[in-house]
Amino acid sequence: MSADVFDAAARPLPLSAVDESRWTRRLLIAVALAFMGLFLLAPLLVVFIEAFSRGAGFFFDAIVEPDALAAIQLTLLAAAISVPLNLFFGVCAAWCIARFEFKGKGLLITLIDLPFSISPVVSGLIYVLMFGLHGWFGPWLRDNDIQIIFALPGIVLATIFVTFPFVARELIPLMQEQGGEEEEAAVVLGASALQIFWRVTLPKIKWGLLYGVLLCNARAMGEFGAVSVVSGHIRGETNTMPLHVEILYNEYNMTAAFSVAALLALLALVTLAAKSALEWRFSAELAALKKH
């Protein structure tokens, strides 16, 4: 980079002022990697080592045990409902925010991001206050025999809340960067709204969309605090995988707790791998994502 700025006639710069010495570099790299090893790698390793500490047989038994299976099913179900809902919302929000100019847009973006800055416990609490037995709609729901809190709807609501901004916040900057000229051209050529979306917009945003869905899904399956407040912790019924981990851990059933945790850690690793693959493969298309 410096070669085209300083021509050959110029005196070479003292290297010490534009770059660190080789030993400083090595030291900095070593300290950074040691920090990452200590805080990131060690916790990940200990999950798998503890999970297999009593052999692979114990690990599989802990996972196929009925309560664990019920927890896995519930987690998958909650994610399967909440992720598509947030995906649809994210696309709608990104369309009106990135393709149109209107007043109050900044406020709208801030409000969409709001769930990220709220403690997960508070996120769960607000639904208990709405739909719990002592909540605003509690008596009415009881009279009509509808259960939201301590049941699947509450878990889904809490999951939707904590993963609310994921897709929208990936898509908005991406679509803003891309601009709407191609969509406008499609309008002029007589395309319908749905045609524009499926054939012009979607191909442009599909990788950003996938990126947002990946992150949304990882959080949806792993959410603990918000779901813990609304779930009621009924074993085999309203326990998601992270809550099942907690119950096993508090019963000092460590190996089983780490076995279920290992499954969740595996999900995290798959998410990271897919996310990195997207970033490396489509770095140019996703450049807008890295900047916000």
Add this chain to the structure above:
Amino acid sequence: MRWKSPSPLPGFGLTLGYTIAYLSLIVLIPLAGLALRASGAGWDGFLSAALAPRVIDAFKVSFGCALIAALINLVFGLLVAWVLVRYDFPGRKLADAFVDLPFALPTAVAGIALASLYAPQGWFGALLAPLGVQVAFGPLGIIVALTFIGLPFVVRTVEPVLQDFEREQEEVAAMLGATRASVFFRVILPSILPALLTGFALAFARAVGEYGSVIFIAGNLPGVSEIAPLLIVIKLEQYDYVGATSIAVMMLLASFVLLLAINLLQRWTRSYDVR
């Protein structure tokens, strides 16, 4: 003046309408319900619940530990970002991808993993025990968990700014006779400072509300290592709705203040971008 500029594209009313309706149903109305509930207790009820000694202690623990963890991340997050952007070494891409682990790993998993690492008989706990340092089941454990949670915020905010930084500025400073240290502190640091502070604020904001990774390692002793989110859960289990709501409103106010600070910081970062 019209509130919307004209555009030939279809679907504005429909998508904006759906966005606002969904946002209201999921986020705004439930949050308003929380505020209404708190005001229902009356000012005195709210204050006596929010300012009870145990609550104040919990806030001190939450904010204090979050602050220390964010400061640790400020230093090491910058170091990690620097090493990943500036230096080439085997495994750099892998390390870069790995930074996001705390975003992807469920907090409960991180919680039990850290607790078992730092427990007196764990890998690190056993090493620290002879020195008389106990990390797990005390405030130090909370700081460790919050450091884990916050690291990617600092790294990911600083990285792109460091990447875009023009090396020519460093070369000019060097030609003018600056030493490497003064180039770093007087040329590089000022231009990445807004991003660094944004990352710090994001890590702090996340740490204040964090629950899952903390409760396993904290020991949860009231007044010593009991965090505010846990106290909400405890109050809720005791059917003390006024207590739970009051703490939640205080936390919500703190989130709003932090959100405002982060927005201002990001605007400051962007003003550097344009220049």
